[in-house]
Amino acid sequence: MRILxxxxxxxxxxxxxxxxGQTVPDRFLRHECNEWDQYALAEAVRIANEVAxxxxxxxxxxxxxxxxxxxxALAAGADRAIRIWDDALAAKDLLxxxxxxxLIARVAREEGPDLVLAGAQSxxxxxxxxxxTLAERLGFEWAAAVDDLDLxxxxxxxxxxxxxxxxxxxxxxxxxxAVLTVQTGITELPTGVPDTGEARDGDRAVLNLDDxxxxxxxxxxxEQQSLTVPEAERETTLFEGxxxxxxxxxxxxxxxxxxxx
Amino acid sequence: xxxxxxxxxxxxxxRDVSFELITAGRELxxxxxxxxxxxxxxxxxxxxxxxxxxxxxxxxxxxxxxxEFNHDVYVQAVAELTEAVxxxxxxxxxxxxxxxxxxxxxxxxGRPLLTDAVDLAFDDRLAVTRERYGATAEATIEVNADxxxxxxxxxxxxxxxxxxxxxxxxxxxxxxxAAVQSNVNGYEEVRGDVDLEGAGVVVAVGRGVxxxxxxxxxxxxADALDAVVGAARPVIDAxxxxxxxxxxxxxxxxxxxxxxxxxxxxxxxHVAGVKGAxxxxxxxxxxxxxxxxxxxxxxxxxLFEVVPALLAQFR
Numbered sequence: 001m002r003i004l005x006x007x008x009x010x011x012x013x014x015x016x017x018x019x020x021g022q023t024v025p026d027r028f029l030r031h032e033c034n035e036w037d038q039y040a041l042a043e044a045v046r047i048a049n050e051v052a053x054x055x056x057x058x059x060x061x062x063x064x065x066x067x068x069x070x071x072x073a074l075a076a077g078a079d080r081a082i083r084i085w086d087d088a089l090a091a092k093d094l095l096x097x098x099x100x101x102x103l104i105a106r107v108a109r110e111e112g113p114d115l116v117l118a119g120a121q122s123x124x125x126x127x128x129x130x131x132x133t134l135a136e137r138l139g140f141e142w143a144a145a146v147d148d149l150d151l152x153x154x155x156x157x158x159x160x161x162x163x164x165x166x167x168x169x170x171x172x173x174x175x176x177x178a179v180l181t182v183q184t185g186i187t188e189l190p191t192g193v194p195d196t197g198e199a200r201d202g203d204r205a206v207l208n209l210d211d212x213x214x215x216x217x218x219x220x221x222x223e224q225q226s227l228t229v230p231e232a233e234r235e236t237t238l239f240e241g242x243x244x245x246x247x248x249x250x251x252x253x254x255x256x257x258x259x260x261x
Numbered sequence: 262x263x264x265x266x267x268x269x270x271x272x273x274x275x276r277d278v279s280f281e282l283i284t285a286g287r288e289l290x291x292x293x294x295x296x297x298x299x300x301x302x303x304x305x306x307x308x309x310x311x312x313x314x315x316x317x318x319x320x321x322x323x324x325x326x327x328x329e330f331n332h333d334v335y336v337q338a339v340a341e342l343t344e345a346v347x348x349x350x351x352x353x354x355x356x357x358x359x360x361x362x363x364x365x366x367x368x369x370x371g372r373p374l375l376t377d378a379v380d381l382a383f384d385d386r387l388a389v390t391r392e393r394y395g396a397t398a399e400a401t402i403e404v405n406a407d408x409x410x411x412x413x414x415x416x417x418x419x420x421x422x423x424x425x426x427x428x429x430x431x432x433x434x435x436x437x438x439a440a441v442q443s444n445v446n447g448y449e450e451v452r453g454d455v456d457l458e459g460a461g462v463v464v465a466v467g468r469g470v471x472x473x474x475x476x477x478x479x480x481x482x483a484d485a486l487d488a489v490v491g492a493a494r495p496v497i498d499a500x501x502x503x504x505x506x507x508x509x510x511x512x513x514x515x516x517x518x519x520x521x522x523x524x525x526x527x528x529x530x531h532v533a534g535v536k537g538a539x540x541x542x543x544x545x546x547x548x549x550x551x552x553x554x555x556x557x558x559x560x561x562x563x564l565f566e567v568v569p570a571l572l573a574q575f576r
Contacts (some may be wrong), residue, residue, distance in 0.1 A: 132364035139340040141442045144361040164357045167451035175442040185498030221373035223403045230399040232554040246560045247570030258518040259538040
């Protein structure tokens with residue numbers, strides 16, 4: 001059985017930042033493996049440890065910098081890693097889910113996975129749509145926001161629990177092959193930083209658009225008009241100073257708001 | 262020119278997001294200069310349709326096929342209805358179920374999809390405002406297409422309240438049962454003896470706590486404040502506290518007099534669950550943490566210094 005895992009590197013703002021033009025400059029960003037995808041990979045590795053003859057292959061869309069994320073994925077238990085990148089992609093500020101799904105679908109058709117796991121969303125853009133779009137492109141079944149998975153590969157069924165709202169979970173059976181988008185917490189993440197020295201050089205491939213036989217329109221459907229800091233919903237009074245001082249101010253606020261001292 | 266909004270229901274009840282979509286759809290239809298239609302799929306659709314008949318809704322389309330949500334049925338029904346109605350904008354909920362079918366519908370129809378919208382505008386083109394960079398920045402994105410699909414973040418629009426006189430039109434979908442390859446078997450509910458919903462004061466802890474063994478002072482503080490301890494998702498994921506303590510749309514939505522957020526960054530689904538709090542106080546080391554956007558009072562600092570000092574104030 002082959003499990004394909006979509007592993008993205010995301011850009012998140014690290015502390016205070018400025019917006020320049022219509023972007024947040026790199027110096028304010030931290031690039032890291034998307035947390036949801038870390039759980040997707042951990043779940044794939046868990047299955048591989050429990051079921052015989054499972055190969056875990058990761059697919060990442062990203063520049064050379066993303067090799068660090070791939071090192072960690074390989075060290076965490078992936079057998080092979082595929083990275084997709086191209087100058088045409090580098091020219092795009094925003095890769096939308098449909099574009100990402102098209103790219104990953106090309107790899108999936110080559111790899112023929114029984115199961116595709118992806119994070120339910122990314123910490124950077126938070127579209128939350130790539131996995132289900134991918135499933136539709138491939139003609140696979142799917143389930144979104146999965147927080148528990150019991151795979152019955154012999155029967156060709158994934159018994160999944162989907163996290164809905166208000167503490168409600170849905171229990172669903174999904175036919176394989178399927179794309180499952182997973183929630184954080186679906187399994188335990190390995191503790192500690194994986195030893196990236198364990199990552200094997202020969203287990204990775206880099207593909208460009210020609211390799212995939214794809215063209216990505218640089219002028220897509222979306223054009224960003226502005227990028228701003230969101231307006232605060234409430235006006236915040238910030239207390240500054242030594243902990244004892246700020247605590248005294250906070251205590252006064254809490255008492256004012258109804259806490260008994 | 263039409264706006265079509267798809268309602269959401271679960272276990273016999275229309276969810277609030279359905280009426281929020283109507284509000285957003287009404288504003289958008291006005292800007293587009295078109296009509297507003299609402300669709301409801303599965304369940305007691307006639308009853309739902311009457312409830313969804315709110316001010317400015319012109320038509321409610323009902324699709325009667327099964328009792329509950331099934332994404333395979335929804336994809337077929339919503340895609341067919343969308344092709345028939347041909348709305349300029351298709352509005353869908355950015356919920357767990359919404360995200361279980363919206364991307365597939367958009368993909369099937371070849372419509373550009375923007376998700377998790379917090380604002381919409383239309384002036385020749387649809388402009389969608391959504392967050393980027395981990396919810397620290399807000400982008401307005403124009404859609405260069407005549408037709409689009411958008412999912413809307415719950416709680417961003419007020420729910421439509423006033424009754425209307427929409428026309429109710431059943432829409433027959435010949436569901437391809439062979440294409441229904443998923444089967445919903447039932448539901449589970451997170452249960453526990455923690456009353457977050459009825460709490461007057463909630464002390465909530467997030468990733469900033471760092472380790473399970475560091476939760477003790479949080480519980481001490483909660484005890485001193487006569488508060489209930491809640492948690493953001495990372496604390497639940499790590500297994501440091503049980504899921505019955507999760508605050509946010511996936512867990513419990515709270516509306517206490519005081520919500521004290523300790524080491525919580527303020528992910529959108531967490532923030533949406535605390536909007537009803539009268540007073541929000543946040544302590545976080547990161548001055549750019551989104552939690553400060555919804556806080557009345559804040560301290561940029563180390564919670565392990567602030568919490569003991571605050572505890573001393575209440576002893």
